[in-house]
Amino acid sequence: MAKQYETVIGLEVHVELATKTKIFCGCSTEFGGAPNTHTCPVCTGMPGSLPVLNKQVVNYALAVGLATNCDITQYCKFDRKNYFYPDNPQNYQISQLYLPICRNGHIDIETPEGKKTIGIHEIHMEEDAGKLIHDEWEDCSLVDYNRSGVPLIEIVSEPDMRSADEVIAYLEKLRMIAQYIGASDCKLNEGSMRADVNLSVREMGAKEFGTRTEMKNLNSFKAIMHAIEGERERQIELLEAGEKVIQETRRWDDTKEYSYAMRSKEDAQDYRYFPDPDLVPVYISDEWIDEVKKSLPEFREEKMARYKAEFDIPDYDIGIITDSKHMADIFEETVAICNQPKKVSNWLMGETLRLLKEQDMDAEDIRFSPENLAKLIGLVDSKAINSSVAKEVFEAMFENDIDPEKYVDEKGLRTVNDEGALKKTVEEVIANNPQSVEDYRNGKEKAIGFLVGQTMKAMKGKADPAMVNKMLKELL
Amino acid sequence: MSAETDKGCKRMENILSYSAVELGAAIKAGKTTAVEAMEAVLESIGKKEKEINAYVTVDRERALEKAAQTQKKIEQGELTGALAGVPAAIKDNMCTAGLLTTCSSKILGNFVPTYTAEAVLNLEKAGAVVIGKTNMDEFAMGSTTETSAFGVTRNPRNTQYVPGGSSGGSAAAVAAEECFFALGSDTGGSIRQPAGFCGVVGMKPTYGTVSRYGLIAYGSSLDQIGPLAKNVADCAAVLEAITSHDEKDSTSVKRDDTDFTSALIDDVKGMRIGIPRDYFGEGLDDEVRTAVLAAADALKENGAVIEEFDLSLVEYAIPTYYTIAAAEASSNLERFDGIKYGYRTPDAEGLGLHNMYKKTRSEGFGAEVKRRIMLGSFVLSSGYYDAYYLKALKVKAMIKKAFDDAFKKYDLILGPIAPTTAPKLGESLSDPLKMYLGDIYTISVNLAGLPAISVPCGEDAKGLPIGMQLIADSFQEKKLIRAAYAYEQGRKERA
Numbered sequence: 001m002a003k004q005y006e007t008v009i010g011l012e013v014h015v016e017l018a019t020k021t022k023i024f025c026g027c028s029t030e031f032g033g034a035p036n037t038h039t040c041p042v043c044t045g046m047p048g049s050l051p052v053l054n055k056q057v058v059n060y061a062l063a064v065g066l067a068t069n070c071d072i073t074q075y076c077k078f079d080r081k082n083y084f085y086p087d088n089p090q091n092y093q094i095s096q097l098y099l100p101i102c103r104n105g106h107i108d109i110e111t112p113e114g115k116k117t118i119g120i121h122e123i124h125m126e127e128d129a130g131k132l133i134h135d136e137w138e139d140c141s142l143v144d145y146n147r148s149g150v151p152l153i154e155i156v157s158e159p160d161m162r163s164a165d166e167v168i169a170y171l172e173k174l175r176m177i178a179q180y181i182g183a184s185d186c187k188l189n190e191g192s193m194r195a196d197v198n199l200s201v202r203e204m205g206a207k208e209f210g211t212r213t214e215m216k217n218l219n220s221f222k223a224i225m226h227a228i229e230g231e232r233e234r235q236i237e238l239l240e241a242g243e244k245v246i247q248e249t250r251r252w253d254d255t256k257e258y259s260y261a262m263r264s265k266e267d268a269q270d271y272r273y274f275p276d277p278d279l280v281p282v283y284i285s286d287e288w289i290d291e292v293k294k295s296l297p298e299f300r301e302e303k304m305a306r307y308k309a310e311f312d313i314p315d316y317d318i319g320i321i322t323d324s325k326h327m328a329d330i331f332e333e334t335v336a337i338c339n340q341p342k343k344v345s346n347w348l349m350g351e352t353l354r355l356l357k358e359q360d361m362d363a364e365d366i367r368f369s370p371e372n373l374a375k376l377i378g379l380v381d382s383k384a385i386n387s388s389v390a391k392e393v394f395e396a397m398f399e400n401d402i403d404p405e406k407y408v409d410e411k412g413l414r415t416v417n418d419e420g421a422l423k424k425t426v427e428e429v430i431a432n433n434p435q436s437v438e439d440y441r442n443g444k445e446k447a448i449g450f451l452v453g454q455t456m457k458a459m460k461g462k463a464d465p466a467m468v469n470k471m472l473k474e475l476l
Numbered sequence: 477m478s479a480e481t482d483k484g485c486k487r488m489e490n491i492l493s494y495s496a497v498e499l500g501a502a503i504k505a506g507k508t509t510a511v512e513a514m515e516a517v518l519e520s521i522g523k524k525e526k527e528i529n530a531y532v533t534v535d536r537e538r539a540l541e542k543a544a545q546t547q548k549k550i551e552q553g554e555l556t557g558a559l560a561g562v563p564a565a566i567k568d569n570m571c572t573a574g575l576l577t578t579c580s581s582k583i584l585g586n587f588v589p590t591y592t593a594e595a596v597l598n599l600e601k602a603g604a605v606v607i608g609k610t611n612m613d614e615f616a617m618g619s620t621t622e623t624s625a626f627g628v629t630r631n632p633r634n635t636q637y638v639p640g641g642s643s644g645g646s647a648a649a650v651a652a653e654e655c656f657f658a659l660g661s662d663t664g665g666s667i668r669q670p671a672g673f674c675g676v677v678g679m680k681p682t683y684g685t686v687s688r689y690g691l692i693a694y695g696s697s698l699d700q701i702g703p704l705a706k707n708v709a710d711c712a713a714v715l716e717a718i719t720s721h722d723e724k725d726s727t728s729v730k731r732d733d734t735d736f737t738s739a740l741i742d743d744v745k746g747m748r749i750g751i752p753r754d755y756f757g758e759g760l761d762d763e764v765r766t767a768v769l770a771a772a773d774a775l776k777e778n779g780a781v782i783e784e785f786d787l788s789l790v791e792y793a794i795p796t797y798y799t800i801a802a803a804e805a806s807s808n809l810e811r812f813d814g815i816k817y818g819y820r821t822p823d824a825e826g827l828g829l830h831n832m833y834k835k836t837r838s839e840g841f842g843a844e845v846k847r848r849i850m851l852g853s854f855v856l857s858s859g860y861y862d863a864y865y866l867k868a869l870k871v872k873a874m875i876k877k878a879f880d881d882a883f884k885k886y887d888l889i890l891g892p893i894a895p896t897t898a899p900k901l902g903e904s905l906s907d908p909l910k911m912y913l914g915d916i917y918t919i920s921v922n923l924a925g926l927p928a929i930s931v932p933c934g935e936d937a938k939g940l941p942i943g944m945q946l947i948a949d950s951f952q953e954k955k956l957i958r959a960a961y962a963y964e965q966g967r968k969e970r971a
Contacts, residue, residue, distance in 0.1 A: 041591055045811045047584070048571045048593060048690040050725050080807050082856075084833055091810035143815075272856035274865060277697035277804055280726050 003240075004204040007232045008212075009167055009197060010121075010159035013174060014152050015184045016128065016192040017060045022149035023127050024051030024094065029151070031190065035133075035144035043149035045089030050278050053078075057151040058101070058282060060183040061125050062292045064153060065102030067177045067299065068120050074284045076101045078125070081271045086143050087129040095154075097273045100124035101282075107177070109169040118170050119158030128152050153183075159198065159209065164228040168221055171195060180297050180325045185364050188220050197228060200245070201235045210235070211245040215259055217252045227252045227259060234259075303328060311341040317349050324363030327352075333370035334377075343377050351391060355398050368401045376404040383464055389413050416462050419471075422455075426471050429454045440476055448472055491516045492653040496562045496710040499656055500603075503550060503561040510550065510561030510605060513656070514543035517563045517607055521654045529629050530639075530649040532568045533576045534608035539563070543605045550603065558713045558737070560603030565655035567646050568609035569616055570596055570701070571690040575606070579692050580624035580645075581614045583812045583819045583840030593690025594725070595659060595701045595718040602717035607655055610645030614842045615809065616666055616694040618642050619911050620904045623844040628901060633675055633940060637898040640670030646704045647674040657705040657714055661691060663698045664797050665893070665918025668930035671704050672893035672943025675932045677960070678704045679711045682950045683925035684729035686715075687722030693808040695801035696727075698922040708931065708961040712736040715953065731951065739954035744962045745779030747955070749946075750886035752787035755917055761896045767934035767942040768892045774966055775890070775959065785885070789878050792871050793920040794912055798848075799855050799868035800923070805845075806852025812840065847908065876924040883949035888959055890946055892917050893930050897940035921947055929956045931963060 022029055025042035041049035065072055076099045080092040105120035130148035134141050155174060161167050175186040175193060186193040195218055200210035215231060218224045235245050247265040252258075298306070300322050307318045322328045327348060334344045356363065376397065380390045385408055393404045393413065408414055416422060429451055430437055439447035448469065455468045488508040491499070502508050518536055525531060543563070549555040566572060569579045571589035578584045596606065613623040621629040621644025629644045631637040632652035639648040643660030647670035650658050660667040662680035671678025679702045686701040693699060703714035716737055721730040751772060756765055776782045814820035814836030821827070821835040841849070855864035882889060894914055904911045921928045926947055933944040948956045 044816065046589070046591075046817070047577070047579075047587070047692040047811065048589070048591075048688075050689050052724060052726050082807055082810060084810065084813060084830070086813075086815045086829070089811065089816060091813055092807050270858050272807070272853060272858070272861075274803060274807070274856050274861070277695075278693075278726060 005201045005232075005236050005239075006204050006206075007162055007228070008159050008200050008202060008209055009161040009163075009228065010212075011155075011157045011161070011167065011170065012196040012198070012214075013155045013157075013171065014194040014196075015064075015155065015174070015178055015186060017057055017151040017153060018182060018184050019054055019056045019060070019151055021054055023054050023057050023125070023151035024149055027149065033146055035142070036146065038146040039148070043089070044145050045091075051094060051276075053279060053282065054151065057125055058284070059292055060151075060181065061101050061123060061153050062284065062289065063181045063296060064155070064178060064183055065105065065123050066289070066293055067181060067296060068102075068105040068107050068123070068155070068174075070102035070105030070120060070123060072284060072289055073099050073101055073103060074289075075099065075281055076284065077281045078276045078279045079273045080276045081273055083269055083271055085129070086141070087132050087148070089130065089145060089148055093127060093129065094276055094279070095126035096124035098275065101284075107170070107173050109166060109173050111166060111169065116166065118160045118166075121156040121158050123153050123155050126152050126154060159200075159212075164225045167197070167224060167228060171221070171224070176300055176323075176325075179364065180299055182297075182325075187362065187364070188218075191219070194218075195224060197224065197231070199228060199231050199235070201232055201239065210239075211247050213245065213247065214249045215252055216249060216262070217254075219254060223252060223254050226257055230257065231259060297325070311335070311345075313341055313345045317345045320353070321345065321348055326366060327363045330366060330368075330370050330373070334373045337370060337374035338377050340377055340381075344373065347373060347377070347394065351394050352398070355395070368397045372397050372401060372404055379404055379408060384408070384414055386415055386461070386464060389415075389461060413462060415464050416459060422459070422463060422467065422471060423475075425458050426455055426468065426475060429458060430472075430475060437476065448476075488512065492520055494656070495706045496656040497558050497713050500558045500560055500562050503547075504556070510543040510547040510563075511540065513561060514539055514563050514605060514607070517655060520652070521607070524632075524652050524654055527630060527635055528632055528648050528652050528654065529627050530610055530645045530652060530654050531565070531608045532578055532580060532611050532624075532626050532645070535575060538575070539605065539607050546603055546605050555603040557602045557717065559599070559717055562604050562656050563607045564599060564604040565607050565610045565646055565649045565658035566596055567612055567643050567658070567660045569612060569661055569692045569694075570659065571692065572596060572606065572609065575609065577609065577692070578626070579615045580612045580626055581841065581845070582625040583837070584692075584817075585625065585819055587818050589690075591690060593701075594687035594720065594722045596690065598718045598720050599659070599714075604717070610643070610649050610658060612645055613642035613666075614845050615692070615805070616642040616661060616663055616699075617805070617844050617848050619665070619669060619914050620899065621645060621648075621670070622901070622905055623842055625842060630901070631674060631898050631940075634898075634938065636900055637940060638673070638901055638904070640673035640894075640898060642666040642670075643678075643704060644670045647671050647676055647678065650674070650676045650704050650706060657703060657710050659701055659714075659718070660704050661694075661699055661701050662922065663695045663700075663801060664915050664922050667702045667704060668918050668928060668943070668945060669894050669915070671930040672932070672945075673898035673941060675935075675941030675943075676704055676706060677708055677711050677929065677931055677964075678702065679715060679929045679953075679956070680921065680927060681715060681719070681953060682729070682927045683922075684727050685731065685734075685927075685953070686718050687720060687725045687728050689722055689724040693804070695804040696808060697804060698797075698801055700922070708929070708957060708964050709737070709740050711929070712740055712957045712961075733951065733954065736953055736957055739957040740961045741958050742962045742965045743779075744775055744959050747775075747780045747888065747959060748886045749775060749780050749782050749888045749890050749959070750785045750882055751782060751890050752790070752882075753784050754787050754790040755891035759895050759913070759916075760892060761936075763936040764892050764894070764896060764942050767936075768890070768944045771931075771933040771944045771963060772890050774970075775963055778962060778966060780959070782890075783886070785882065787878055787882055787889070789871070789875050790916065790920065793875060793923060794916060796868045796871045796875065797915070797919040797923060798851065798912060799864050800872060802848045802852035803856050803865050803868075804852070806849045806856065809841075809845070809849060813837065814840070844905070844908070872923045875920050879920075879924045879926060879947075879949070887952070887955050888946050888948055890944060893943040893945045894918070897936045897938070897942055917945060926950055927953045927956055929960045931960045933963075933967075
């Protein structure tokens with residue numbers, strides 16, 4: 001019988017924090033922008049410039065640490081990690097090695113076998129590097145320091161995961177926590193969440209870990225799944241062939257669905273870490289911790305329980321809505337205005353999800369405001385517009401967060417409730433469609449549907465179909 | 477250059493011999509102008525630079541233009557401080573917007589900053605006018621100003637001798653009357669030792685007193701900017717002007733006792749001054765010993781209480797210092813890589829990234845800088861970090877503790893600045909270890925973050941100046957200024 005292998009996985013997850021300014025200077029962290037426009041002497045490593053810590057970075061790191069049950073290092077320090085590369089303007093990265101802000105945490109994930117606890121070794125704060133752009137045409141490399149100094153936290157797990165599904169569940173959980181806190185939008189495709197996978201295999205039941213590799217450049221959950229499967233197979237094949245796994249860093253190529261070795265442990269650099277003398281130690285008082293604790297939001301589990309108790313909507317809807325803090329916020333704020341949880345949920349579960357999927361967007365990208373969604377629901381409730389017009393208005397709102405009331409007026413979409421005008425149109429339709437009129441009178445009930453349709457068409461959709469139906473029956 | 481101003485009146489006589497504060501007062505009183513003073517300084521530079529080489533960069537036009545602008549502000553009553561209109565020299569490791577800032581290194585030979593160091597900005601706010609940038613040991617690494625990529629600076633008192641270092645250009649410029657005062661930086665004695673060798677007054681403030689923003693770092697945890705001047709009163713006035721709490725420097729300290737000129741009091745009665753026996757042992761030149769002990773006697777005559785004591789740990793200061801400073805320097809100097817600014821090897825084409833780094837840095841840095849980068853990289857490398865760097869940090873804490881204990885008993889500690897007077901040009905670089913040992917009396921002050929002042933206290937048989945050092949507890953600059961001022965006044969009377 002073939003040997004059974006167990007996969008052992010630990011993750012290093014980088015999360016870009018949603019501060020307005022960089023970690024050690026006042027430059028904007030905004031994504032995009034012309035190259036090197038969000039820069040200053042500090043984040044471009046000019047001589048004589050000095051870093052000053054952005055306190056909000058500590059607040060976010062603390063919040064994530066508390067939400068993941070970590071011990072807080074109340075006297076923490078920044079260290080320099082020294083290595084030469086042009087995207088790193090000082091040729092050292094300011095990070096934390098000796099005294100990271102959080103240690104010894106854990107979070108629970110759901111697996112088919114039930115709840116599982118994943119340990120968190122540490123969380124540390126650090127600065128991001130700039131971006132190198134290789135110009136093949138000119139045969140030169142250019143560097144953009146807009147991202148240099150953008151704050152990151154690195155969340156290092158224990159090697160507690162055993163499958164790709166557990167990895168995804170863990171990442172989803174981390175993402176949820178960071179998003180609920182508002183610490184990050186955690187978008188893998190934009191790089192605001194990046195995961196490096198440390199993976200080894202061992203024979204089922206073995207006590208010792210196998211030799212691990214580290215995989216980088218994983219930009220989607222799909223890439224992570226495939227890379228894990230591929231690397232597990234590669235390592236098992238090596239072992240089966242009597243060869244050894246080499247401790248190395250591998251880079252995943254998403255288009256080729258293949259990883260290749262970047263550097264082995266032997267040529268690993270000596271980063272010569274030492275405490276950064278330009279920064280003073282960060283002392284985190286009990287009061288500071290309490291303050292951050294108090295500011296922690298209601299997380300998903302608590303929120304789901306509350307929705308169940310407060311709102312009469314299906315569990316399935318609750319699951320989807322609370323999957324994104326942003327969507328849950330829109331839900332609650334809209335309900336607070338219009339007090340119609342079922343209808344708000346319907347708009348989110350129906351049209352919103354459809355458009356998000358159609359446009360390949362995240363729930364985090366929803367732009368319409370609760371006020372406008374509430375207004376739209378109001379317009380439908382008061383029969384000012386019918387349901388097909390409402391969908392049209394919603395699409396416009398989804399695109400540009402327009403005010404539905406103004407939009408309906410400007411486009412003249414309001415249902416015509418003027419009986420005189422409607423009667424005139426109905427009379428015309430009756431006059432112009434003698435065949436259908438006769439069919440109806442001869443007992444063909446269906447014929448009235450055609451007449452309603454003709455009337456709606458003549459009214460350009462701005463009539464209440466029920467009212468048209470009623471009026472037709474009266475006149476016939 | 478003409479001695480006549482455009483107004484046609486004769487320039488004040490002996491203007492160059494004025495102290496900074498005297499000049500400031502004369503300008504305020506309308507006896508002379510900022511422009512006249514600048515012209516006099518530039519004339520002096522023109523005469524002496526060939527021999528002294530105190531400056532790396534003098535921008536005459538810019539200096540005269542700034543002097544004229546300043547004079548206007550003084551006349552309009554906008555600038556009223558003690559240093560308004562006074563020409564100043566700046567060590568070339570402080571960034572000055574639009575003015576070449578080289579650290580006396582080839583690797584920054586073409587570097588023009590877009591921003592000005594906070595200390596220099598503070599000086600300019602006080603009305604001082606920058607003349608130019610003074611020569612130094614490359615990246616402040618050295619004790620003689622001979623490691624500069626732009627030639628050695630000579631000691632104005634005897635041009636066969638070094639001016640000391642690393643702020644040798646600043647000390648020489650003050651001594652040669654090529655400026656009225658200068659800023660230097662002190663990482664292990666780099667202000668105090670050249671001040672001693674050139675016969676001027678130099679002061680290193682408590683760590684965190686003067687912002688390091690814009691000071692190109694050597695050893696970040698030790699670097700501190702301070703004044704070099706003709707006398708103690710000038711030093712106090714300059715320190716008062718450059719001190720500030722700067723939010724751009726995380727190590728900057730908020731202080732409310734920075735009216736340093738208020739401590740210029742000719743009275744040391746009852747002051748307790750300790751003399752560490754460890755500073756007067758083997759290796760100290762006899763003439764220096766005699767002069768420094770005579771200074772102690774003079775203070776005693778004026779009512780100070782002098783007592784000998786054992787400071788301890790003195791022999792550990794040098795290895796501790798060279799471990800920490802070199803470690804920090806090895807990292808601080810990584811940014812000079814030929815990518816963003818400064819020198820890049822002309823053979824970069826086709827070399828590939830890492831060989832470009834290597835060649836640029838091999839060609840751009842001098843021997844002493846490379847030695848310290850290698851030393852620093854070694855003590856931080858994995859497997860050696862605990863044995864060297866971490867141990868050095870522990871010894872640093874013990875040295876601080878030894879000073880803390882001493883300051884329970886004494887207001888001040890008095891000792892020599894250096895074991896000898898200035899060495900001859902060319903004698904030091906061949907034996908770096910001997911050169912490092914010359915820092916023995918100054919570096920523990922930096923390790924402990926303390927303030928200290930170097931005051932002239934005599935000459936040796938060759939006519940070279942001897943300096944004495946006073947050290948105070950953290951934030952006790954006023955005690956230093958008071959004792960140094962009293963000593964200086966007494967010396968004037970005796971002369």
